[in-house]
Each structure stands twice: as structure tokens, then as C-alpha cells.
Amino acid sequence: MESGGRFIKPSLVHGDLWYGNAAINSETGCPLVYDASSFYAHNEYELGNWRPERNKFSRSYFNAYHSHIPKSAPEDDYDDRNALYSMRFNLQAAAIFPKKPSYRDLVTDEMKRLIAKYPNGYEEEGGNSTTPTAQILPRSFDVNEVSIPAVGFGTFQGDNGNGQVKESVLKALQTGYRHIDTASAYGNEKEVGEAIKESGVLREEIFVTTKLAQTWHNPSEVEEALVQSLKTLKLDYVDLYLMHFPHAYSAGPNHSTLRHPNGKPAIDYELSRAYPQTWQAMEKLVDSGKARLIGKIISSQHFTVHPVNLKLGLSNFSIIKTKRILEVARIRPAVNQVEMHPYLPQQELLDFCSAEGIHITAHQPLGGRPVAAVNPNSDRPGPLLDSTILLSWALQRGVSVVPKTVQEIRMIENRALSSISGEHMTSISKIVESTGTIRYLDPKEHIGYGLGIPRPHIPLVINIIAVAESLFYLVAFLPYSTYLQRAAVHPPVPSRPERKALFEKCYKFIPDPETYLDRWFLGAPQEEIKRDNVKEFIQWAFFNRGGEAGDDDEELEEYVTAYETLVGRKFEPGRGNAECLRLTLDPIDMLHRSLAWYMCVGFVDLLTYIGLLRAGFHFHRTSLSRFFTLFPFRPQTILTTKRSPAKYTTYWHRPHTSTTHLPVLFIHGIGIGLYPYVSFLSEINSADLPSEDGSGGQIGVIALEIHPVSFRLTHAPLAPAVLCAEIASILNHHGYSRVVLATHSYGSVIATHLLAHTETAPMIADMVLIDPVTILLHLPDVAYNFTRRPPQSASEHQLWYFASMDMGVAHSLARHFFWSENVLWKEDLEGRDVTVSLAGRDLIVNTQAVGQYLADGNEDADEEGDEEVPEMSEDGDLLVQEGWKHRTWRGKGLDILWFDNLDHAQVFDTPTTRRPVLKAVRAYAASGL
Ligand SMILES: NC(=O)c1ccc[n+]([C@@H]2O[C@H](COP(=O)([O-])OP(=O)(O)OC[C@H]3O[C@@H](n4cnc5c(N)ncnc54)[C@H](OP(=O)(O)O)[C@@H]3O)[C@@H](O)[C@H]2O)c1
Structure with missing residues (x-):
């Protein structure tokens, strides 16, 4: 009575020694007694008889039995023991009904399973085992008072559709599966429900899991979602209800998934972030909602009432997201169903969930489709493993599985699992170290949406733009802006008499000395502006340099004393904390411009091109080899056949056909090139203007393009002599020996140079200077307003952001704008109209001061009586309006056109404001010959 270390102690427990359990050994003739005591020593032997399905005893019968007679120890083996006991009866049934193969199959399946499970024989509780490392694989896991079968059955059939679902679930139930995993999103709840019904297996013996689909995440709709699932399943309850994914899809009609044209689902971002609220809505299904739910189903479908122990769970939840659920959860999730196999062991998630008492079920335990782990034809990486090994590995880690198959043999195989040794476990767990993790259901690929932090799907074009912008920032802006900071090359220092002369000229016209100092010293408190600070400023302004006073101290002292007289107080000796504006010495402030911005500049350039072509202008480009020296590139320039004789300067030309008028040279200001001037330029010959001049042709116009101040990336401003030589060559190229010069804003800087240059000065006839920045340039307004004023109003912000902070403009002003070279004095204008x-309302130029300066001592004006015009203010005060603002334009000597309500450059905006300016241009053109 002893074998393999196991024995039974003979003891009389039952007197039933009948022929059914006694025999004669045919070889030895000895009497044999079957292990009758082992049969009867366990009360459960009888249960073995009832267990086979044909006897139709449900689990509740067993439960009722054990409520009187508890299960005998060891309880872990209870089911297997029971299976063993029932085998005798099943064998008998198989022998009696040989035409019913299912009886025989049942026995062989059971035998196979038991042999697989106990390959080394039965290990007694606390007893010695022949394989000490072997572990018993669990048949189920106890989770929150329910028992989840360790091997469930997956029903997702993907692209193959749901044609085989019913049949395979039916087979699965027949071959012993008792956990069916479905989902509303699989669209097969109907087939699953039908198979459950037809299987004959009692509902309470089956553990049914379904899932809340992603188009039902709205908390107000969660209950309806479960009702729909139950109706489709034709079940009155499910055992486990999972939130299928943390993220939600935008729902179309009937809760279908809305999709993008590329087929990817449209994410509902708001609901995707609201998964904790969706969970709270699921919780309501369990407590108060439970009764209502069943009530509903009863009334609509007449289902029977069962005590429901609905468990809730998650699916595809990361640690972070599970934590968020736990933060709000009243009812803790029982399960988290996630992709898990040796290539995606998710050890951290498993540890976290185990610690939180959340059971993990592995979906795609075989690697999903196309079964990388077990399918030799799969082109996915990783060593091949036997399916039973994959599943055993999961079970041994305490993870239940839901493999899917449509093949009966595989259904059996996937349940016939045996424990694997510790060494084998370790080697499987190490596979991922060489393969790297492989996620077969990668939401990033699948739906363009990660399981980690929610992030919107970014279209390819946006990605391309982002990469281009980043590259542009790193490769163009950063190095170029650093390069532009190089020190300025200042013009030669003037001689002492020249300096003194300049100082005195400036000194004579400082209308408001306090504001003068305040602006040049950037608003510093008076007491911080000490002698050395003033000297520092004078050094920059009149000596073109920084550094210490040195040999020039005596001269500097002289100027400082003059300033003291001007402001009526002494400057304290030494240096205060005041900083002064030294435009060409200070670091350059500039802002990054995006590639998109340059594309806009390119587009406006194209519009300008079209506008000027339509107005009869021809574009004159420089050499094509310079194509790449101007960004944004100008593909339209390739279309022109006209060449500029200059190396750098491009321009637009409208031919001159008039014999009675002079042509016009126009130079624009800082901005987006010639775009704001297209109307102005085309109207120089507009029919709207009076034509009584009898020109007999058209006035030719040359409009230069000054790229360094036109929001482009290009060369630095040309030195005055170079630019003047280029302009002279352009005028000569067209045979223009004299032109009327019209400039706007920064264009007046070039006007100053043209007047000072021996070759170009005689070519300039009369001039129209619109919003000139060069007159009274010794005053701080232009430099301060353009480069240092903290912007307040909308137009100041516009000026600051678009113009002052543009790389090219900022560099042109801070490294190539030498005020003493650019300043235009009244006497420079003499000899010309x-x-x-x-x-x-100019926001850059102190036009009040400029107008006053120009009007002072204007004899022509005095002749006509430059009277001050009294006017009443709104509150009755007597105001004195300067007469020079209201004088009629005469076209002789120095005329001022004063536009009371306009800001810088606004004169170009409307035909009405353009008209007087155009009139002056045309009149000068007419009178110039
Ligand atoms: N919660 C979720 O988001 C989620 C996601 C994916 C899956 N799931 C659930 O998890 C279940 C399983 O996932 P899955 O179906 O994608 O993948 P899986 O179970 O890992 O693999 C299924 C594939 O393996 C094959 N197969 C099954 N047993 C085999 C064996 N013994 N030997 C060789 N090949 C075998 C099947 O082919 P045959 O059918 O031809 O045998 C099928 O192609 C699903 O059905 C579904 O219920 C849940």
C-alpha cells in the first residue's frame, strides 16, 4: 500500500467491499481492493458523481452542499480532486454510451489537464515534492470576493469579423472555459450571448466580462451603455464591467465612432481627460444603480432576477491613470486588463496593481494578431515560444489570461497548462532584455494617441512646420543674431573744430533740455546723471566712441559745462547709475522671427510685385548669383529680364516719357518694402490728379528697394558712398541726370547722403520728404522712440514688435546708423524747393519740434505773415496755433505739409491724404526742367 513515497493507512471506514471495487490480479491471482477508503474518506467523492455536466448540477448546488459540509483540506485542490472523483463516473458513462464521443473526450481532456497540472504527481500539503521548484498553477484568482477563472476566452476577432464568434464561444464553453471576455466595441456581444444561451451551461457558472466603449464615456450615458450591452448579450447581468480605454472617441450617430478622413478615430479630448468622472458614473451602476438597472431590464425583456455582484474594472490603464482613478474611487477597480506577454511584461504596472489589490488580466497574452509570439510566419521580432508556456508564465505571475482562438484543439491546449520551473520563468522574463518591449496594440499607431499623457493627434504638416521652425531658429536665427552683435565700425572721428561746430549746431536747438537729458538717459533720475555719465554720452555722440575720457577730458568738460548752462544746474562729479542711449555701442535688442513670418513677408512681396507690375513698373534685379543672399527668396525675380546696374540695389522703374517733367526717385522707409507705397507710386500719374500740366507723357519713377530695412535677411546697409554710387549708376542707366527726390521716413537718411555726395548731389532737384527722421537727429526722439521706448499703445507695440525688433532693422540702426552722418540740417536743403x-501724431518723430525748427526764420513764410492763429480749446482756454501748420502750400522754398491727426506713415493710407503730397511731387517734376 505504498508507492512513490505515498501510502494509505488501512482503516475501516466503510463496509462496502463489493465487486465494484474488488478484483483478482490476473497474473498473481492475488485479491485487489481498490482504494475504497480514499473514495469514501472524502465526502466529496459523491460530488464527483454529480459534477459532470450531463448531470446538470450547478455550482450553487455545490455551494449549498458545502454550506453544510465544508470542503476538506487542502482546499486548493478541491476542484482537481473533484475532477478525479468524477473521472470514474465519466469513464463509466463513456463505456456505456460509446456513440457519444463527448463523454470520452471529456475524460481524456480532464486526464490531460490533470497530468499536465501534476506532471510530478500529487504534492501533499506540507509534504515533500519530487520537483521542489514546481508550482501549482491557479485555476482561478480571487478578486474582491469573486473568483475569476485563470484562463478565460478572448472573443476579439479583428479583421476576420464576428462570423466565428458564436461557434468558438460555444466550443470554448463546451471545452471548459468559464470566463468569456467580450466588449461592446467588438460588436459581438449578440453572438457571445447566443453562444452562452445555447451552451446549456448555467449562467452563474460563467464569468462574463464586457467593456464600456469609448463613445460612451459621457457620465450621463454610462448606465445606458451597460443596459445596451446587456440587451445585446441578452443577459441580465455581467460579472465584470471594464472601462475599455481611458480615452474617449467623439461619438457619431448611434454612438458610432467619428473618424478622420485617414480612418483614425476622432478623439474627444474633454472626455478623454474626464475618465475619473466616467469611473464615478460606473460606480453608480454598482450601488443604487444596480436595482434600477435590473428593474429596467426586467420591464423591457422579462429577464429573471439574479443577485448581482457586478465588479468594475479598468482596461489599458497606466500606473498614472490608475492612480487618478484610485484618488476618486469609492469602489476600487477589481481588475485592470492590459496587454501583457513576455515582450511586454509590464512588471512595474503589475507590482503597482498587486500592491493596490487590483488583479491584472492579460489581453493578447499570445501577442495578439499576427501572434508574434507563437506564429512562426510572423515577421515580428522575438524568439518563438509555445503558447502554453506563454500562458503558464502569465498565470505563474498571478495574472489571468484571455487567449482567443477559433480552433478547438487550441482551446484545449491553451487550458492544458503546467507550471514551469523558476529558471524557465526567469529566462522568459529576460527575453525582453534582448528584444526590447513590443506593444502589439500600440495606441500611438492604432489611433495616434498614447496611453500615457493624452496628446492630440498632430497632423504631419504641423510636424513638418514645427521641425522647419526649430531648424530655422537653431540654424538661422541663433547664429545670425549672435553674428549681428559684432561691434559697429564707426565713421572716422571728426576733428576738434568739426566736433565743436556740430555741438554748437545741436546746442542751439534743444527746445526742452530736461526732456532731452531724460530721453538720452533713458528716464534715469536726475541725481544719477553725473558728470561722467554726461561725458560718456558726449563721447558717443560727438567722438563716435566709448571708453574712458582720456585726452579729450578738457573738451568734454567744456561740453558738460554747456549742458549745465542749458539745464540750469550743476552735474555732480563722478558717475551715477544712469545709463545713456548709445545706439551704436549698446547690445542690439532683436527678437526671433519665425519662418512662417518670413513666408508672410514673401507673400506680401509677391503682392507688391503684382501691384507694381499692374501700375506699369518693371522690376530690375541684381545678378542671379545673389538670389540666395536675400531671404525670403524671390522666385518672381527670375521672371524679369531687366537688370539693375548696381551690385546690391534692386528697384522698380516706370519709364519716363514726359518731355516737360523730371522723373522721380522714391526711397521707402523701414517696413515691409514697397508694399505700402504701391498706390502712391502708381498715382504719381493718376488720372485723378489735375492734368493741366500738359506733360504729354508719363512721369518716370524709380522706386529703390532698401532690403536691410525691409524685414528680410540680407546684407547689412551699404556704406553711404557705396549706396550713392549705386544710385547714381541706376539714374545714369536710365539717362536721368536730374530727378525729384521723394523719401519716406528712413529714406530721408539716404536723402542726406545723396545731398552730401558729390556725384549724386547735382542729380537731386527738388525734394519731398515725408515723415523724415533725419531732421533734428541730435534730439533723442527718433533713437529713443524707435529702439528703447517701452511700448504702451497698440501702434507703439506694432512699431516695437514688427520694426524695432526685426533682426535686419535692429542691426541696421544699432550698427550702421551714425546720427552725425545722417542728420539733415535746414541749410542742407537750401537751393532746392x-x-x-x-x-x-507721429509716434517716432518729434514733428512739433521739427516743424518749428523748419519754420523758424523762414522768410518766405514771414512775408505772408506767419501769424499765430488763436483758437479756443474745449474748456474755453485760448490756444495759440502755430501759423506754419496752416500755411498754404506754395511750392517755393521750404513748405511744410502738416497733418494734424495722422501718425507716422499714415499719409499713404488714403487718396485724400496722399493728394497734397503727390501734388508737391508732380509740381516739382513739372518745374524742375
Ligand atoms: N482590453 C483590450 O483593450 C483588449 C485588447 C486586445 C484584446 N483583448 C482581449 O484579449 C483577447 C486576446 O487577444 P487577441 O485575440 O488579440 O490575441 P491573442 O489571444 O494573444 O492571440 C490570438 C491569436 O493567437 C492564435 N492562437 C491562439 N491559440 C494559439 C495556440 N495555441 N497556438 C498558436 N496560435 C494560437 C489565434 O489564432 P486562431 O484563432 O487561428 O487560433 C489568434 O490569431 C481578445 O480576443 C480580447 O478578448 C482586449
Whole structure:
């Protein structure tokens, strides 16, 4: 009575020694007694008889039995023991009904399973085992008072559709599966429900899992979602209800998934972030909602009432997201169903969930489709493993599985699992170290949405733009902006008499000394502006340099004393904390411009091109080899056949056909090139203007393009002599020996140079200077307002952001704008008729001071009586309006056009404001010959 270390103690427990359990050994003739005591020593032997399905005893019967007679120890083996006991009866049934193969199959399946499970024989509780490392694989896991079968059955059939679902679930139930995993999103709840019904297996013996689909995440709809699932399943309850994914899809009609044209689902971002609220709505299904739910189903479908112990769970939840659920959960999730196999062991998630008492079920335990882990034809990486090994590995880690198959043999195989040795476990767990993790259901690929932090799907074009912008920032802006900071090359220092002369000229016209100092010293408190600070400023302004006073101290002292007289107080000795504005010495402030911005500049350039072509202008390009020296590139320039004789300067030309008028040379200001001037330029010959001049042709116009101040990336401003030589060559190229010069804003800087240059000065006839920045340049307004003023109003912000902070503009001003070279004095205008157009609300130029300066001592004006015009203010005060602002334009000597309500450059905006300026241009053109 002893074999393999196991024995039974003979003891009389039952007197039933009948022929059914006694025999004669045919070889030895000895009597044999079957292990009758082992049969009867366990009360469960009888249960073995009832267990086979044909006897139709449900688990509740067994439960009722054990409520009177508890299960005998060891309880872990209870089911297997029971299976063993029932085998005798099943064998008998198989022998009696040989035509019913299912009886025989049942026995062989059971035998195979038991042999697989106990390959080394039965290990007694606390007893010695022949394989000490072997572990018993669990048949189920106890989770929150329910028992989840360790091997469930997956029903997702993917692209193959749901044609085989019913049949395979039916087979699965027949071959012993008692956990069916379905989902509303699989669209097969109907087939699953039908198979459950037809299987004959009692509902309470089956553990059914379904899932809340992603188009039902709205908390107000969660209950309806479960009702729908139950109706489709034709079940009155499910055992486990999972939130299929943390993220939600936008729902179309009937809760279908809305999709993008590329087929990817449209994510509902708001609901995707609200998964904790969706969970709270699921919780309501369990407590108060439970009764209502069943009530509903009863009334609509007449289902029977069962006590429901609905468990809730998650699916595809990361640690972070599970934690968020735990933060709000009243009812803790029982399960988290996630992709898990040796290539994606998710050890951290498993540890976290185990610690939190959340059971993990592995979906795609075989690697999903196309079964990388077990399918030799799969082109996915990783060593091949036997399916039973994969599943055993999971079970041994405490993870239940839901493999899917449509093949009966595989259904059996996937349940016939045996424990694997510790060494084998370790080697499987190490596979991932060489393969790297492989996620077969990668939401990033699948739906363009990660399981980690929610992130919107970014279209390819946006990605391309982002990469291009980043590259542009790193490769163009950063190095170029650093390069532009190089020190300026200042013009030669003037001689002492020249300096003194300049100082005195400036000194004579400082209308408001306090503001003068305040602006040049950037608003510093008076007491911080000490002698050395003033000297520092003078050194920059009149000596073109920084550094210490040195040999020039005596001269500097002289100027400082003059300033003291001007402001009526002494400067304290030494240096205060004041900083002064030294435009060409200070670091350059500039801002990054995006590639998109340059594309906009390119587009406006194209519009300008079209506008000027339509107005009869021809574009004159420089050499094609310079194509790449101007960004944004100008593909339209390739279309022109006209060449500029200059190396750097491009321009637009409208041919001159008039014999009675001079042509016009126009130079624009800082901005987006010639775009704002297209109307102005085309109207120089507009029919709207009076034509009584009898020109008999058209006035030719040359409009230069000054790229360094046109929001482009290009060369630095040309040195005055180079630029003047280029302009002279352009005028000569067209045979223009004299032109009327019209400039706007920064264009007046070039006007100053043209007047000072021996070759170009005689070519300039009369002039129209619109919003000139060069007159009274010794005053701080232009430099301060353009480069240092903290912007307040919308137009100041516009000026600051678009113009002042542009790389090219900022560099042109901070490294190539030498005020003493650019300043235009009244006497420089003598000998020409000049119209200066000033805007009363100019945000850059102190036009009040400029107008006053130009009007002072203007004899022509005095002749006509430059009277001050009294006017009443709104509150009755007597105001004195300067007469020079209201004088009629005469076209002789120095004329001022004053536009009370306009800002810088606004004169170009409407035909009405353009008209007087155009009139001056045309009149000068007419009178110039
Ligand atoms: N919660 C979720 O988001 C989620 C996601 C994916 C899956 N799931 C659940 O998890 C279940 C399983 O996942 P899955 O179906 O994608 O993948 P799987 O079970 O890992 O693999 C299924 C594939 O393996 C094959 N197969 C099954 N047993 C085999 C064996 N013994 N030998 C060789 N090949 C075998 C099947 O082919 P045959 O059918 O031809 O045998 C099928 O192609 C699903 O059905 C579904 O219920 C849940």
C-alpha cells in the first residue's frame, strides 16, 4: 500500500467491499481492493458523481452542499480532486454510451489537464515534492470576493469579423472555459450571448466580462451603455464591467465612432481627460444603480432576477491613470486588463496593481494578431515560444489570461497548462532584455494617441512646420543674431573744430533740455546723471566712441559745462547709475522671427510685385548669383529680364516719357518694402490728379528697394558712398541726370547722403520728404522712440514688435546708423524747393519740434505773415496755433505739409491724404526742367 513515497493507512471506514471495487490480479491471482477508503474518506467523492455536466448540477448546488459540509483540506485542490472523483463516473458513462464521443473526450481532456497540472504527481500539503521548484498553477484568482477563472476566452476577432464568434464561444464553453471576455466595441456581444444561451451551461457558472466603449464615456450615458450591452448579450447581468480605454472617441450617430478622413478615430479630448468622472458614473451602476438597472431590464425583456455582484474594472490603464482613478474611487477597480506577454511584461504596472489589490488580466497574452509570439510566419521580432508556456508564465505571475482562438484543439491546449520551473520563468522574463518591449496594440499607431499623457493627434504638416521652425531658429536665427552683435565700425572721428561746430549746431536747438537729458538717459533720475555719465554720452555722440575720457577730458568738460548752462544746474562729479542711449555701442535688442513670418513677408512681396507690375513698373534685379543672399527668396525675380546696374540695389522703374517733367526717385522707409507705397507710386500719374500740366507723357519713377530695412535677411546697409554710387549708376542707366527726390521716413537718411555726395548731389532737384527722421537727429526722439521706448499703445507695440525688433532693422540702426552722418540740417536743403510732410501724431518723430525748427526764420513764410492763429480749446482756454501748420502750400522754398491727426506713415493710407503730397511731387517734376 505504498508507492512513490505515498501510502494509505488501512482503516475501516466503510463496509462496502463489493465487486465494484474488488478484483483478482490476473497474473498473481492475488485479491485487489481498490482504494475504497480514499473514495469514501472524502465526502466529496459523491460530488464527483454529480459534477459532470450531463448531470446538470450547478455550482450553487455545490455551494449549498458545502454550506453544510465544508470542503476538506487542502482546499486548493478541491476542484482537481473533484475532477478525479468524477473521472470514474465519466469513464463509466463513456463505456456505456460509446456513440457519444463527448463523454470520452471529456475524460481524456480532464486526464490531460490533470497530468499536465501534476506532471510530478500529487504534492501533499506540507509534504515533500519530487520537483521542489514546481508550482501549482491557479485555476482561478480571487478578486474582491469573486473568483475569476485563470484562463478565460478572448472573443476579439479583428479583421476576420464576428462570423466565428458564436461557434468558438460555444466550443470554448463546451471545452471548459468559464470566463468569456467580450466588449461592446467588438460588436459581438449578440453572438457571445447566443453562444452562452445555447451552451446549456448555467449562467452563474460563467464569468462574463464586457467593456464600456469609448463613445460612451459621457457620465450621463454610462448606465445606458451597460443596459445596451446587456440587451445585446441578452443577459441580465455581467460579472465584470471594464472601462475599455481611458480615452474617449467623439461619438457619431448611434454612438458610432467619428473618424478622420485617414480612418483614425476622432478623439474627444474633454472626455478623454474626464475618465475619473466616467469611473464615478460606473460606480453608480454598482450601488443604487444596480436595482434600477435590473428593474429596467426586467420591464423591457422579462429577464429573471439574479443577485448581482457586478465588479468594475479598468482596461489599458497606466500606473498614472490608475492612480487618478484610485484618488476618486469609492469602489476600487477589481481588475485592470492590459496587454501583457513576455515582450511586454509590464512588471512595474503589475507590482503597482498587486500592491493596490487590483488583479491584472492579460489581453493578447499570445501577442495578439499576427501572434508574434507563437506564429512562426510572423515577421515580428522575438524568439518563438509555445503558447502554453506563454500562458503558464502569465498565470505563474498571478495574472489571468484571455487567449482567443477559433480552433478547438487550441482551446484545449491553451487550458492544458503546467507550471514551469523558476529558471524557465526567469529566462522568459529576460527575453525582453534582448528584444526590447513590443506593444502589439500600440495606441500611438492604432489611433495616434498614447496611453500615457493624452496628446492630440498632430497632423504631419504641423510636424513638418514645427521641425522647419526649430531648424530655422537653431540654424538661422541663433547664429545670425549672435553674428549681428559684432561691434559697429564707426565713421572716422571728426576733428576738434568739426566736433565743436556740430555741438554748437545741436546746442542751439534743444527746445526742452530736461526732456532731452531724460530721453538720452533713458528716464534715469536726475541725481544719477553725473558728470561722467554726461561725458560718456558726449563721447558717443560727438567722438563716435566709448571708453574712458582720456585726452579729450578738457573738451568734454567744456561740453558738460554747456549742458549745465542749458539745464540750469550743476552735474555732480563722478558717475551715477544712469545709463545713456548709445545706439551704436549698446547690445542690439532683436527678437526671433519665425519662418512662417518670413513666408508672410514673401507673400506680401509677391503682392507688391503684382501691384507694381499692374501700375506699369518693371522690376530690375541684381545678378542671379545673389538670389540666395536675400531671404525670403524671390522666385518672381527670375521672371524679369531687366537688370539693375548696381551690385546690391534692386528697384522698380516706370519709364519716363514726359518731355516737360523730371522723373522721380522714391526711397521707402523701414517696413515691409514697397508694399505700402504701391498706390502712391502708381498715382504719381493718376488720372485723378489735375492734368493741366500738359506733360504729354508719363512721369518716370524709380522706386529703390532698401532690403536691410525691409524685414528680410540680407546684407547689412551699404556704406553711404557705396549706396550713392549705386544710385547714381541706376539714374545714369536710365539717362536721368536730374530727378525729384521723394523719401519716406528712413529714406530721408539716404536723402542726406545723396545731398552730401558729390556725384549724386547735382542729380537731386527738388525734394519731398515725408515723415523724415533725419531732421533734428541730435534730439533723442527718433533713437529713443524707435529702439528703447517701452511700448504702451497698440501702434507703439506694432512699431516695437514688427520694426524695432526685426533682426535686419535692429542691426541696421544699432550698427550702421551714425546720427552725425545722417542728420539733415535746414541749410542742407537750401537751393532746392523742399516739401516736408509731417504727421501731428507721429509716434517716432518729434514733428512739433521739427516743424518749428523748419519754420523758424523762414522768410518766405514771414512775408505772408506767419501769424499765430488763436483758437479756443474745449474748456474755453485760448490756444495759440502755430501759423506754419496752416500755411498754404506754395511750392517755393521750404513748405511744410502738416497733418494734424495722422501718425507716422499714415499719409499713404488714403487718396485724400496722399493728394497734397503727390501734388508737391508732380509740381516739382513739372518745374524742375
Ligand atoms: N482590453 C483590450 O483593450 C483588449 C485588447 C486586445 C484584446 N483583448 C482581449 O484579449 C483577447 C486576446 O487577444 P487577441 O485575440 O488579440 O490575441 P491573442 O489571444 O494573444 O492571440 C490570438 C491569436 O493567437 C492564435 N492562437 C491562439 N491559440 C494559439 C495556440 N495555441 N497556438 C498558436 N496560435 C494560437 C489565434 O489564432 P486562431 O484563432 O487561428 O487560433 C489568434 O490569431 C481578445 O480576443 C480580447 O478578448 C482586449
